[in-house]
Amino acid sequence: LTFFLFSFFQYLLSWQYMIKIITVKSKDSLIPYLSRAKNDLAEAIFQVIPILEDVKKNGDIAVRNYTKKFDGIELKKVSFDPKELVSNLTQEQKQAFEVAKKNITEFHKLQLQDGVEKEISGNRLGFKFTPMERVGVYAPGGKALYPSSVLMGAIPAKLANVKEVHLFTPPGEDGNVPDSLIYAAQISGIDRIHLIGGAQAIAAAGYGTETIPKVDFIVGPGNRYVAAAKAYLSGIGQIGIESIAGPSEVFIIADETANPEWVACDLLSQAEHGEDSVAILACTSQELATNVSNEIEKALRTRTKRKEMKEAAIYNNSAIFIFSNIDECIEFSNEFAPEHLEIITKNFEKDFEKITNAGSVFLGSYSPVAMGDYITGTNHVLPTAGLCKIYSSLGVDNFRKRITYQEVRKDSLKNLYPYVKILSDLEGLDEEHGTSVLVRTL
Amino acid sequence: LTFFLFSFFQYLLSWQYMIKIITVKSKDSLIPYLSRAKNDLAEAIFQVIPILEDVKKNGDIAVRNYTKKFDGIELKKVSFDPKELVSNLTQEQKQAFEVAKKNITEFHKLQLQDGVEKEISGNRLGFKFTPMERVGVYAPGGKALYPSSVLMGAIPAKLANVKEVHLFTPPGEDGNVPDSLIYAAQISGIDRIHLIGGAQAIAAAGYGTETIPKVDFIVGPGNRYVAAAKAYLSGIGQIGIESIAGPSEVFIIADETANPEWVACDLLSQAEHGEDSVAILACTSQELATNVSNEIEKALRTRTKRKEMKEAAIYNNSAIFIFSNIDECIEFSNEFAPEHLEIITKNFEKDFEKITNAGSVFLGSYSPVAMGDYITGTNHVLPTAGLCKIYSSLGVDNFRKRITYQEVRKDSLKNLYPYVKILSDLEGLDEEHGTSVLVRTL
Numbered sequence: 001l002t003f004f005l006f007s008f009f010q011y012l013l014s015w016q017y018m019i020k021i022i023t024v025k026s027k028d029s030l031i032p033y034l035s036r037a038k039n040d041l042a043e044a045i046f047q048v049i050p051i052l053e054d055v056k057k058n059g060d061i062a063v064r065n066y067t068k069k070f071d072g073i074e075l076k077k078v079s080f081d082p083k084e085l086v087s088n089l090t091q092e093q094k095q096a097f098e099v100a101k102k103n104i105t106e107f108h109k110l111q112l113q114d115g116v117e118k119e120i121s122g123n124r125l126g127f128k129f130t131p132m133e134r135v136g137v138y139a140p141g142g143k144a145l146y147p148s149s150v151l152m153g154a155i156p157a158k159l160a161n162v163k164e165v166h167l168f169t170p171p172g173e174d175g176n177v178p179d180s181l182i183y184a185a186q187i188s189g190i191d192r193i194h195l196i197g198g199a200q201a202i203a204a205a206g207y208g209t210e211t212i213p214k215v216d217f218i219v220g221p222g223n224r225y226v227a228a229a230k231a232y233l234s235g236i237g238q239i240g241i242e243s244i245a246g247p248s249e250v251f252i253i254a255d256e257t258a259n260p261e262w263v264a265c266d267l268l269s270q271a272e273h274g275e276d277s278v279a280i281l282a283c284t285s286q287e288l289a290t291n292v293s294n295e296i297e298k299a300l301r302t303r304t305k306r307k308e309m310k311e312a313a314i315y316n317n318s319a320i321f322i323f324s325n326i327d328e329c330i331e332f333s334n335e336f337a338p339e340h341l342e343i344i345t346k347n348f349e350k351d352f353e354k355i356t357n358a359g360s361v362f363l364g365s366y367s368p369v370a371m372g373d374y375i376t377g378t379n380h381v382l383p384t385a386g387l388c389k390i391y392s393s394l395g396v397d398n399f400r401k402r403i404t405y406q407e408v409r410k411d412s413l414k415n416l417y418p419y420v421k422i423l424s425d426l427e428g429l430d431e432e433h434g435t436s437v438l439v440r441t442l
Numbered sequence: 443l444t445f446f447l448f449s450f451f452q453y454l455l456s457w458q459y460m461i462k463i464i465t466v467k468s469k470d471s472l473i474p475y476l477s478r479a480k481n482d483l484a485e486a487i488f489q490v491i492p493i494l495e496d497v498k499k500n501g502d503i504a505v506r507n508y509t510k511k512f513d514g515i516e517l518k519k520v521s522f523d524p525k526e527l528v529s530n531l532t533q534e535q536k537q538a539f540e541v542a543k544k545n546i547t548e549f550h551k552l553q554l555q556d557g558v559e560k561e562i563s564g565n566r567l568g569f570k571f572t573p574m575e576r577v578g579v580y581a582p583g584g585k586a587l588y589p590s591s592v593l594m595g596a597i598p599a600k601l602a603n604v605k606e607v608h609l610f611t612p613p614g615e616d617g618n619v620p621d622s623l624i625y626a627a628q629i630s631g632i633d634r635i636h637l638i639g640g641a642q643a644i645a646a647a648g649y650g651t652e653t654i655p656k657v658d659f660i661v662g663p664g665n666r667y668v669a670a671a672k673a674y675l676s677g678i679g680q681i682g683i684e685s686i687a688g689p690s691e692v693f694i695i696a697d698e699t700a701n702p703e704w705v706a707c708d709l710l711s712q713a714e715h716g717e718d719s720v721a722i723l724a725c726t727s728q729e730l731a732t733n734v735s736n737e738i739e740k741a742l743r744t745r746t747k748r749k750e751m752k753e754a755a756i757y758n759n760s761a762i763f764i765f766s767n768i769d770e771c772i773e774f775s776n777e778f779a780p781e782h783l784e785i786i787t788k789n790f791e792k793d794f795e796k797i798t799n800a801g802s803v804f805l806g807s808y809s810p811v812a813m814g815d816y817i818t819g820t821n822h823v824l825p826t827a828g829l830c831k832i833y834s835s836l837g838v839d840n841f842r843k844r845i846t847y848q849e850v851r852k853d854s855l856k857n858l859y860p861y862v863k864i865l866s867d868l869e870g871l872d873e874e875h876g877t878s879v880l881v882r883t884l
Contacts, residue, residue, distance in 0.1 A: 041678050042491075049484075093868065096861040099563075106562045110569070111844075116552045120819050121541075124805075125549050130798045132832055148865055180868045216832045235677035236483050237686050240832035244679050265881055269874035305873040352847065356572045361847035363566075366855050366882055370875040371848070374865045375858045377562050378846045390574055390658045390682035392844035402553075402834035404820045405794065405803035408813050416817045419538035423590055423816045426535065426622045431747040432711035433812040439707055440808055 017311070019267075019296055020319040021289045024328070033280065033319065034335055034386075041244070044228035048199040052229060055203035059210050066200035073171050079211060080177060080193045082167075087182035094183060096375075100151055101187050103377030108156045111396040122412030129400045131161040132240075134213060136205040137190070138220035139181060141170030141197055146221070147184035148374055152381050152394060153219045154188035160399035165190050166215055168205055170197025198222075202229035206239035219381060219394055221245040242398055243391040246384040247276035247317075250369055251338035251358075253329045253351065254283045258344040259365065263288075264295030266342060266368050267318065268303075268310055275312035280336065281320040282329035289320045330354045337386040340369045359388040414441045459753075461709075461738055462761040463731050466770070475722065475761065476777055476828075483686065486670035490641040494671060497645035501652050508642035515613050521653060522619060522635045524609075529624035536625060538817075542593055543629050545819030550598045553838040564854030571842045573603040574682075576655060578647040579632070580662035581623060583612030583639055588663070589626035590816055594823050594836060595661045596630035602841035607632050608657055610647055612639025640664075644671035648681035661823060661836055663687040684840055685833040688826040689718035689759075692811055693780035693800075695771045695793065696725045700786040701807065705730075706737030708784060708810050709760065710745075710752055717754035722778065723762040724771035731762045772796045779828040782811045801830040856883045 022029050054062040060078075068074050089097075117126030137153035139146055150167060157165045167190045172178050177185075177193055185193055194212055196204055202222075206229075208214030217240035218230065227244050234241040250270040254263055267279035283289055296314060300307065323329050326345055333341060337357035345351050348363045355361060359382035360372055372378045381394035417437050424433040464471050496504040502520075510516050531539075559568030579595035581588055592609060599607045609632045614620050619627075619635055627635055636654055638646055644664075648671075650656030659682035660672065669686050676683040692712035696705055709721035725731055738756060742749065765771050768787055775783060779799035787793050790805045797803060801824035802814055814820045823836035859879050866875040 045677070092860075093864055096864040099858070099861050100865065103563050106560070107567050107846075110558045110560055110567075113555055118549070118552055120548045121545050121817075123813075123818050125552075125819055127553070133798070144870060146869055148869065231677035231679075235487070235673035235686075237673075237688075237827060237829055240829075244677075246679075262878070262881055265874065265878035269871075269878040272871055272874040299877075303873050303877065310874070348849075355845065356575075358845050361845060363847060363849040366852050367848055367850040368878040368882065370862055370866065370878045371565075371850050371855065371858065373875060374862045375563075376565050376848050376850060377567055378848055385679060387679055387682075388843060388845075390843060393846050395844065397839075397844075401830060401832060402837065402839075403797065403800050403803060403830075404549075404835050405805060406809055406814055406818050406820055407790075407805040408809040408818060410808050413808050413813065416541070416813065418534075419541050420812055420816045422535055422538040423542065424812065427588055427590065429711075429714055431745050432707065432714040432752070433815060435741075435745065436704070436707035436711040436810040436812045439704055440810065 017315060019293050019314050021293060021322065022319055023322045030321070030332055030335070041224070041228045041231050044224050045232050048225050048228045049232065051199045052203040052232065055200055055209070056207040063196055063200050063204050063209060066198065067171065067196060070198055071170055073173070073175055075171055075175055075195055078195050082182060082185040082190050082193055085177060085182045087179045087186065089179050089183050097147070097151070097183055097187055100148065100375050101155065103375060104151055104155045104379070105159065107377035108159050108379070108396050112159065113397070122409050122415065124407040125405070127402045127404045129402055131163070131400050132216045133162070134164040134166070134215045135162050135399060136166045136168055136215040136218035138201060138218055138222050138226060139167060139169040140222055141172065145178055145180060147180040149220055149381065150181060150184035150190065151188045152379050154190050156379070156394060156396045157399045158189040160396045162399050164192070164213070166205070167193045168196055168201040168218070169193065171195040199225045199229035202226055202233060202239070206233040216240060217399065219398065221381070242381060242394050243383045243387050247278060248273040249278040249339040249384055250342065251280045251282065251333050251336055251340070252342040253326065253333055253345060254281060254288060255326060255345040256285050256288060257346050258283070258288060260288060260291035261295045262365065262368070263292045263344065264299055267292070267314065268296060268299055269368065269370055270340070271310040271313035271318070272306055275309045276317065277313040279314065279318040280338070282323060282332055283320065284323055284325060284329065286322055289322050292320060326351060327354070333358070337389045339382045339384045339388065342367065342369065357389045359383055359393050410440070413437060417441050459757060461735050461756050463735060463764065464761055465764045472763070472774055472777070483666070483670045483673050486666050487674050490667050490670045491674065493641045494645040494675065497642055497651070498649040505638055505642050505646050505651060508640065509613065509638060512640055513612055515615070515617055517613055517617055517637055520637050524624060524627040524632050524635055527619060527624045529621045529628065531621050531625050535622070539589070539593070539625055539629055542590065542817050543597065545817060546593055546597045546821070547601065549819035550601050550821070550838050554601065555839070564851050564857065566849040567847070569844045569846045571844055573605070573842050574658045575604070576606040576608070576657045577604050577841060578608045578610055578657040578660035580643060580660055580664050580668060581609060581611040582664055583614065587620055587622060589622040591662055591823065592623060592626035592632065593630045594821050596632050598821070598836060598838045599841045600631040602838045604841050606634070606655070608647070609635045610638055610643040610660070611635065613637040641667045641671035644668060644675060644681070648675040658682060659841065661840065663823070684823060684836050685825045685829050689720060690715040691720040691781040691826055692784065693722045693724065693775050693778055693782065694784040695768065695775055695787060696723060696730060697768060697787040698727050698730060699788050699807070700725070700730060702730060702733035703737045704807065704810070705734050705786065706741055709734070709756065710738060710741055711810065711812055712782070713752040713755035713760070714748055717751045718759065719755040721756065721760040722780070724765060724774055725762065726765055726767060726771065728764055731764055734762060768793060769796070775800070779831045781824045781826045781830065784809065784811065799831045801825055801835050852882070855879060859883050
């Protein structure tokens with residue numbers, strides 16, 4: 001009996017600690033996963049406003065005070081020219097950055113759209129693209145350094161011909177710029193490094209200080225307070241941002257051709273980002289679901305770094321859904337609108353055609369998300385929490401704007417005047433709007 | 443003596459009531475005009491949050507209550523299918539809308555960018571564009587109706603293949619949809635009209651109610667509370683917006699070839715929008731400056747509609763700057779980053795090449811802003827308050843997003859794995875990120 005009870009207890013435990021497997025009978029079971037946290041920033045916004053106002057008013061002094069308060073460090077020097085710094089990376093490490101840079105550059109060049117001009121109703125109409133003048137890249141610091149994000153932010157900006165790119169990153173414990181960030185900054189063309197983190201960095205970027213110039217636009221991931229500062233300052237038009245970054249997500253659509261071990265690795269590699277990460281598998285086979293779940297358990301026993309974080313993400317936020325066919329998986333994925341989407345199916349190309357909402361998509365068996373995170377060339381700064389329904393991955397177009405223009409010809413002006421008169425009459429703007437056209441017809 | 447005093451008094455008065463003419467000796471004289479109001483929404487945001495929360499929680503009932511409270515009307519019916527409404531416009535009025543539609547459609551088609559695919563480092567990388575599913579167009583109501591803005595919002599959305607476009611507009615005094623809005627909605631493909639205005643309309647659009655579906659994105663001008671609601675809800679990721687609309691602006695660069703009467707008309711037509719409008723002339727000739735000022739005075743005496751509004755805008759917010767050459771005018775314009783820019787110079791084409799920041803540009807003597815407002819085909823929903831340094835006019839691209847994708851090949855995966863290993867090591871993400879690639883190389 002003791003043995004039986006013990007086994008039963010063990011069973012309960014193991015049941016409790018496994019990824020949820022949900023056989024989808026109705027859409028109701030999907031709703032909790034669709035309405036995932038929108039990274040509700042309201043509270044954090046109220047907390048950061050005093051910091052933003054302080055930096056706006058008191059500039060460098062306020063920035064130094066917050067660095068002392070939040071990072072516990074008194075800096076001798078805040079701003080650096082990356083060209084004057086030396087990075088102690090190995091040759092192999094440097095080469096890895098070089099390969100990443102080459103691929104990111106080649107991919108992002110594809111996004112450089114040309115201007116267009118056309119005669120329409122007798123007038124010459126067109127648009128051209130011009131770069132922003134000065135932008136910021138934020139890179140989080142502390143335990144998790146993301147030098148790869150420096151490349152993802154700065155390379156598209158430089159391809160767009162932005163004049164100055166400024167890196168904002170919290171100081172390391174020794175008050176220096178970490179080696180990997182120095183090298184990433186150097187090869188991606190960062191013009192200036194500022195050792196500031198948190199909401200105070202976004203405030204310095206948005207308002208400028210005595211020593212830090214205001215930037216037009218700032219990109220890159222950060223913690224809750226960085227996100228709140230970005231949301232608020234972009235909301236009031238003080239700075240542009242790419243979109244608000246929430247917890248990272250992967251969604252995998254897989255059929256029976258998928259390798260369960262590989263799928264488990266991909267789910268876990270998302271979980272490795274943080275305990276709030278979300279990893280979803282949508283498949284059509286109970287067998288695959290069970291095998292993937294077993295592979296996850298095996299991996300969690302053998303690969304134990306960041307174990308609590310990974311378990312929290314997998315057991316609390318993640319799930320395996322079993323649908324009756326791939327089209328249902330695709331439909332759920334489109335509603336979920338994942339940051340990262342893997343399609344590991346026989347007909348992944350056809351299945352991809354049906355995808356309407358996703359940040360970055362990974363096709364077939366040999367395309368784990370980690371390849372895009374680091375080396376293939378696509379951008380890993382992506383909308384989360386369903387925001388890829390409206391926003392795109394970071395790209396060259398974030399750093400340029402379209403200026404439309406027109407040359408109206410005298411004949412066309414005469415022909416079109418009656419319509420301007422009618423439409424401006426309807427809007428009560430006939431007197432000056434109408435007259436400004438009329439005087440040119442006389 | 444009495445006569446002398448009287449004349450002197452008159453002189454003072456007339457001096458007081460003329461557009462400011464500033465001969466630029468140093469950049470200091472420009473600063474007050476550069477730092478124009480960023481439409482500071484902080485206060486309005488705090489005022490609208492309770493309304494947004496109420497609509498989120500109580501849906502249709504809350505919307506009806508606010509319509510009663512703010513618009514003073516109890517609606518029998520809130521939502522309409524435009525196909526079921528009849529518009530009593532004249533044939534001429536209808537034709538004016540049709541011509542505008544044709545030109546707007548033709549111009550915005552030029553913005554439909556195609557996807558691209560390329561082999562990079564042995565992998566297949568690309569991006570494709572997909573439309574948003576459901577968007578909203580906001581049109582202000584009350585005394586100033588803007589049916590033209592309905593076309594500017596809905597036509598690019600429909601060209602982008604957005605499935606559903608919803609029009610939000612405050613009810614007229616009789617509780618009906620105004621004729622001009624009905625027709626604009628019909629020809630621009632609006633799927634549903636909701637008679638709601640103000641912050642409660644943005645809340646209904648962002649959260650959805652029992653009868654109004656949530657939209658992904660909402661565009662169009664509105665009052666301070668509409669702008670605040672858009673800023674807040676986009677900041678927290680609940681809805682996408684184009685950019686925050688502030689007071690309208692025109693900037694005119696003119697040399698001695700410009701016709702002073704026409705320039706005066708264009709400045710006044712901007713002033714006609716509201717007392718907070720901004721109209722700037724940057725020129726190189728004292729004579730032109732004086733003549734334009736005189737033409738403005740003449741016009742204000744003869745064309746008296748909206749007189750107080752126009753005078754407030756011209757005398758309080760506007761100015762004529764005299765520079766020593768056109769390049770200085772251009773430099774000021776680029777720093778100002780105007781919503782509308784007219785270049786009325788001998789070499790307007792060459793001068794335009796130097797323009798880096800502007801929303802919509804009007805070239806030569808026959809291109810008053812009013813032509814673009816109504817009929818040529820360019821979009822009149824534009825960033826204000828210097829935001830064209832980072833944002834563009836409304837266009838097809840606002841309603842689509844770019845999905846990037848990649849198919850990694852097995853050989854390339856093997857070749858690139860060492861770099862992924864190195865980079866993920868540096869970020870402390872080697873265990874799962876590295877492994878997810880490693881297992882596929884074995």
